[in-house]
Amino acid sequence: MSSTEAGSPLRLAVIGVGARSYIASHAVDSGSGTIVAVADPSSAARERAAEQFGAGIATFASHRDLIDARDAQGGSIVDAAFVTSPDHTHAEIAIDLLRAGIPVYVEKPLAISLDDADAILAAAAESGTRLYVGHNMRHMAVVTLMRDIIQRGEIGEVKAVWCRHFVGNGGDYYFKDWHAERAKSNGLLLQKGAHDIDIIHWLAGGYSELVTGMGGLSLYGDITDRRDNSDRTMPEWFSLDAWPPLSQTELNPVIDVEDISMVSMRLDNGVYASYQQCHYTPDYWRNYTVIGTEGRLENFGDTDGAVVRVWNTRTTYDPAGDAEYRVNGDERGHRDADRLTVDEFIRFITDGSETETSAVAARNAVATAVAATESIRDGSRPIAVPAVDEHVATLV
Numbered sequence: 001m002s003s004t005e006a007g008s009p010l011r012l013a014v015i016g017v018g019a020r021s022y023i024a025s026h027a028v029d030s031g032s033g034t035i036v037a038v039a040d041p042s043s044a045a046r047e048r049a050a051e052q053f054g055a056g057i058a059t060f061a062s063h064r065d066l067i068d069a070r071d072a073q074g075g076s077i078v079d080a081a082f083v084t085s086p087d088h089t090h091a092e093i094a095i096d097l098l099r100a101g102i103p104v105y106v107e108k109p110l111a112i113s114l115d116d117a118d119a120i121l122a123a124a125a126e127s128g129t130r131l132y133v134g135h136n137m138r139h140m141a142v143v144t145l146m147r148d149i150i151q152r153g154e155i156g157e158v159k160a161v162w163c164r165h166f167v168g169n170g171g172d173y174y175f176k177d178w179h180a181e182r183a184k185s186n187g188l189l190l191q192k193g194a195h196d197i198d199i200i201h202w203l204a205g206g207y208s209e210l211v212t213g214m215g216g217l218s219l220y221g222d223i224t225d226r227r228d229n230s231d232r233t234m235p236e237w238f239s240l241d242a243w244p245p246l247s248q249t250e251l252n253p254v255i256d257v258e259d260i261s262m263v264s265m266r267l268d269n270g271v272y273a274s275y276q277q278c279h280y281t282p283d284y285w286r287n288y289t290v291i292g293t294e295g296r297l298e299n300f301g302d303t304d305g306a307v308v309r310v311w312n313t314r315t316t317y318d319p320a321g322d323a324e325y326r327v328n329g330d331e332r333g334h335r336d337a338d339r340l341t342v343d344e345f346i347r348f349i350t351d352g353s354e355t356e357t358s359a360v361a362a363r364n365a366v367a368t369a370v371a372a373t374e375s376i377r378d379g380s381r382p383i384a385v386p387a388v389d390e391h392v393a394t395l396v
């Protein structure tokens, strides 16, 4: 970061100017950075970038050209980069940036294979460049509330975590573009589930060591109305009127990922966990329950105004629970979490401060989801999850 004077806004790049690229704007809004360059192979995306981030930004068709560009002092033209390109491109882009000494915010999932995730960690360790993975759910109010309840000891020692994920907008979000292709996402248990597998690990205080998966393509594969949507981005085709799910049209030409999936996990600290994901429910939210040695918690809703209830006396059915806590923040989605996540990234690359997110945890979410997806596709065979290289883990 030698070319920026201390205290002046960081010069930031955005690699991949699609639906998610708006996250970089939080750094501008907070006054900590300015977007000075973007890279995207799509000319339409590069044009969009000028509207989104302001005229005058430098645009490149490849992240390599952006890395090679020099400022007046002969240094890099950027101090850090957001990688918001499709999942299968994360590894190559992140590794090139890290090796060039440019700190990186990589969107989740870190990568679509374990080898790629490990290669990114190795590049960060070898280069000493800061790597941050955008697991924004660690900053979601409902998640931090559940974690606080657990850490206060209200349910005793955690023994089980179960998460049901109703992905109500699944048809629009994941079956009309690259997300629907194994070659680009691996599968939705990784693409979408990486969030929750990471949260399950965080709430449980351990990492999966053994998984069994089950699932399939049970609905969207029956829809024959297909279209290559690469000429537009997700908000353009989103409609709540697309209901019931079989009435969806213009799905991606290739759909070879599961639309329903389940995984059972045994963690290295003896906690048992499960995660279920369905992409055609009418409603869109996540429901967690965590069971401890002295109680159970469960969330009802997951945005502002939702509640988390705790049961810690014996009873039969008691919908009210023994205690109820309100979720404050994340109105209509995860904007607050995004802002907190970007703030944390900026602090991390500026002064190396501690983070709630963790690159090692992000890698372990990939490792778990990849193993679970392999299990789904191989007769639900139990699969051991490889542990991270301990030396690399100490360096990232």
Ligand SMILES: NC(=O)c1ccc[n+]([C@@H]2O[C@H](COP(=O)([O-])OP(=O)(O)OC[C@H]3O[C@@H](n4cnc5c(N)ncnc54)[C@H](O)[C@@H]3O)[C@@H](O)[C@H]2O)c1
Binding pocket: 015, 016, 017, 018, 019, 020, 021, 039, 040, 041, 042, 045, 062, 063, 083, 084, 085, 086, 087, 089, 093, 107, 108, 109, 134, 135, 136, 177, 191, 233, 234, 334
């Ligand atoms: N943390 C979250 O809550 C969250 C939410 C949404 C998306 N995401 C993540 O953000 C990433 C992007 O998702 P999206 O929905 O914005 O996708 P998108 O398809 O809308 O946009 C991707 C953009 O990347 C560009 N691109 C493709 N290959 C590239 C390459 N090699 N180099 C540079 N740009 C390239 C595309 O042209 C497109 O403009 C994904 O990894 C996704 O998982 C995270």
